[in-house]
Amino acid sequence: MSYFSYLLDASKWGGAGGTGQLLLQHLAYTGAAVLIGAVVAIPLGILIGHTGRGGFLVIGLSNAARAIPSIGLLVLVVLATSTGFGPTVLVLAVLALPAILTATAAGVSGADPDAVYAARALGMTGGQIVSKVEWPLAVPLTISGLRSATLQVVATATVAAFAAGGGLGQLLISGQRSRDYSQMFAGAVLIAGLAILLDLLIGVIGVLASRRVRPAGKTRTSAAAAPA
Amino acid sequence: MTIKRSLAALGLTITTLVLAACGGGGSTADPLGSSSAPPSGSAGGTPIVVGAANFTESQILAEVYAQALTAKGLTASTKPPIGSREVYIKALQDNSVQIVPEYTGNLLLFVDKSATATTQEELANALPTALQPDNLKIGKVSAAADQDVYVVTKEFSQQNNLTSLADLSKVSSNIVLGGPSELAQRAYGPQGLKGIYGATLKQFKPYDSPAVKTKDLLDGKIQMGEYFTTESAIADNGFVPLADPQSMILPQNIVPLMRGDVADNPQVTAALDPVQAALTTEELTALNKQVDVDKMDPDQVASAWLKSKGLA
Numbered sequence: 001m002s003y004f005s006y007l008l009d010a011s012k013w014g015g016a017g018g019t020g021q022l023l024l025q026h027l028a029y030t031g032a033a034v035l036i037g038a039v040v041a042i043p044l045g046i047l048i049g050h051t052g053r054g055g056f057l058v059i060g061l062s063n064a065a066r067a068i069p070s071i072g073l074l075v076l077v078v079l080a081t082s083t084g085f086g087p088t089v090l091v092l093a094v095l096a097l098p099a100i101l102t103a104t105a106a107g108v109s110g111a112d113p114d115a116v117y118a119a120r121a122l123g124m125t126g127g128q129i130v131s132k133v134e135w136p137l138a139v140p141l142t143i144s145g146l147r148s149a150t151l152q153v154v155a156t157a158t159v160a161a162f163a164a165g166g167g168l169g170q171l172l173i174s175g176q177r178s179r180d181y182s183q184m185f186a187g188a189v190l191i192a193g194l195a196i197l198l199d200l201l202i203g204v205i206g207v208l209a210s211r212r213v214r215p216a217g218k219t220r221t222s223a224a225a226a227p228a
Numbered sequence: 229m230t231i232k233r234s235l236a237a238l239g240l241t242i243t244t245l246v247l248a249a250c251g252g253g254g255s256t257a258d259p260l261g262s263s264s265a266p267p268s269g270s271a272g273g274t275p276i277v278v279g280a281a282n283f284t285e286s287q288i289l290a291e292v293y294a295q296a297l298t299a300k301g302l303t304a305s306t307k308p309p310i311g312s313r314e315v316y317i318k319a320l321q322d323n324s325v326q327i328v329p330e331y332t333g334n335l336l337l338f339v340d341k342s343a344t345a346t347t348q349e350e351l352a353n354a355l356p357t358a359l360q361p362d363n364l365k366i367g368k369v370s371a372a373a374d375q376d377v378y379v380v381t382k383e384f385s386q387q388n389n390l391t392s393l394a395d396l397s398k399v400s401s402n403i404v405l406g407g408p409s410e411l412a413q414r415a416y417g418p419q420g421l422k423g424i425y426g427a428t429l430k431q432f433k434p435y436d437s438p439a440v441k442t443k444d445l446l447d448g449k450i451q452m453g454e455y456f457t458t459e460s461a462i463a464d465n466g467f468v469p470l471a472d473p474q475s476m477i478l479p480q481n482i483v484p485l486m487r488g489d490v491a492d493n494p495q496v497t498a499a500l501d502p503v504q505a506a507l508t509t510e511e512l513t514a515l516n517k518q519v520d521v522d523k524m525d526p527d528q529v530a531s532a533w534l535k536s537k538g539l540a
Contacts, residue, residue: 016431078440082447162436164406164444173436174409 007186026167029157032089034150037096045104050130055105062098070095071159078163088165095156096149103145107138140210147202154195275303279316279325282309284519285374289329291530292503293484299540300499313338320364320487330485332369333478346475365491367484368504372512374458375480376416379467384451392471393425400427406441407454409434416477424476457509460517482507506537
């Protein structure tokens with residue numbers, strides 16, 4: 001039996017419960033979870049980074065939440081509410097949150113102090129400093145946070161299958177229970193491939209964003225050309 | 229103006245160590261066993277060891293058998309759970325155990341892969357011949373069975389007048405079936421429902437967790453679920469098991485599998501036959517629940533049940 005037989009079997013890709021549908025489900029879980037994570041974590045991260053308050057508590061708590069086993073949390077949430085897209089995405093968003101939050105807060109609070117002082121000296125308000133100086137400087141770091149969050153979520157979205165939510169994890173479970181190892185292999189390969197693909201994609205976006213924030217050579221020379 | 233930053237990562241690791249205690253502590257042999265005069269003269273004092281497979285129900289049944297034998301004056305004990313069928317059949321053959329609780333359908337398929345028996349009677353008739361080469365014999369077949377079953381909620385059953393798989397085709401286009409993922413490959417799965425009962429389902433949804441499956445069935449996200457007859461979720465939620473008039477699902481009635489010499493001992497049959505007659509699927513379900521849910525010991529559960537039936 002070839003390990004690739006399931007993956008390359010065109011008849012397994014179509015229809016309800018087919019590989020194609022599972023792949024789309026997996027992407028939908030990942031996209032929605034990272035989006036919700038970003039919508040919550042980015043404003044919170046900016047607030048913490050800008051004010052310098054609450055960082056210990058909020059970031060500590062969200063990082064502690066990483067230690068919660070995802071399968072356990074998922075089954076708990078599902079039994080307390082119901083199965084379906086919403087509860088599953090919620091659990092995955094909990095996983096996406098800490099990476100984005102920590103990165104955003106670190107990016108904002110780590111924005112070049114000289115630039116922040118200059119902005120303040122120019123008479124910018126707090127809001128202007130955030131939107132025109134700190135946040136643009138924090139974008140590359142925030143994107144790297146999104147990148148690691150996506151990587152975690154795309155790998156962990158396999159647990160959706162434990163709550164009858166489909167996704168590529170279904171291939172692992174079904175394959176294991178019916179001893180169809182080519183099916184398990186197909187699931188593993190697709191999840192790994194998806195993770196690499198998404199990671200590269202966001203990596204490229206990150207490089208482009210950091211070029212926009214720091215055009216090549218400009219910040220360095222201006223700093224060097226300012227003797228005391 | 230320095231912005232103070234305090235970014236700290238708090239790592240929390242919770243390690244939970246679960247120690248699963250070995251269930252099924254051996255019941256002590258009755259010291260009076262050998263003193264009561266055995267009418268046949270054979271095997272009265274020869275200790276009988278009852279083995280069990282590695283799941284709750286088998287361990288309870290092993291305790292029930294051993295204690296019933298002890299109550300009839302034989303020397304009997306149990307062993308810690310042995311494992312899968314492949315292993316405990318070997319244990320019977322090499323005489324390290326003499327009796328093991330079994331299930332008719334799966335036992336027949338194990339010893340005769342080409343068996344065609346489908347009904348309870350056919351299975352009971354086919355088993356003795358199939359077991360003869362191994363010098364094994366079965367005892368009385370109980371009405372109690374632990375087999376796959378399709379269930380619907382009480383409301384769904386009443387609304388659609390559905391109590392049997394024979395009526396399924398009328399409503400099946402609206403039914404999403406939930407079951408373990410391997411059911412999709414089983415002969416009695418969706419393909420069997422279609423081939424034997426002409427019922428084409430709307431969808432089959434694989435479930436890894438029985439608890440999640442029960443939750444979805446109650447929430448109406450699936451309309452039909454596949455369970456084992458001795459799962460307490462069926463009775464606890466008032467699910468209606470659907471009859472299987474075409475015997476699509478192989479019956480799995482409880483039966484003691486014994487070495488030939490032990491099965492020929494009339495004392496043994498006298499002890500086990502009443503147990504097999506008294507056992508029902510509902511009572512077996514209740515016994516499983518006492519061990520799995522209420523965390524009682526299999527030997528206590530077995531002894532209480534035997535007393536309640538006047539068998540010990």
